[in-house]
Each structure stands twice: as C-alpha cells, then as structure tokens.
Amino acid sequence: MWKYLKKRKNLGALALGGWLVIFGLSQAIQLSFLFRDQILGAIAIVAGALVLLDR
Secondary structure, eight states, X not given: OHHHHHHOOOHHHHHHHHHHHHHHHHHHSOOOOTTHHHXXXXXXXXXXXXXXXXX
C-alpha cells in the first residue's frame, strides 16, 4: 500500500476533486444520503491535509 501512495503525487488533488464532484452532485440534483455532511467534512479535511503535506 505504501508503494502506491509514494507513486501517487497528487492525492490531495484527487481527494479535492472527489469532494467537489460529490458536493456538486448533492447540490445540483438534491443528492442526499446518510451522514452526507460528516462524510463531506471528513473528505475536505483529508484533502486539505494532503494538499498541505504535498507542498
């Protein structure tokens, strides 16, 4: 697993992209699921941390 993480340079950008897609879909088509806000918050925290660590 660590080998894959070392090869992948832009994990923060990938997590941020996933957050943007999920957030955009949830707003555009009224997508809702259990713990949506908590999941989006967790993804945002992970994306922010990965972006900061990548610098």
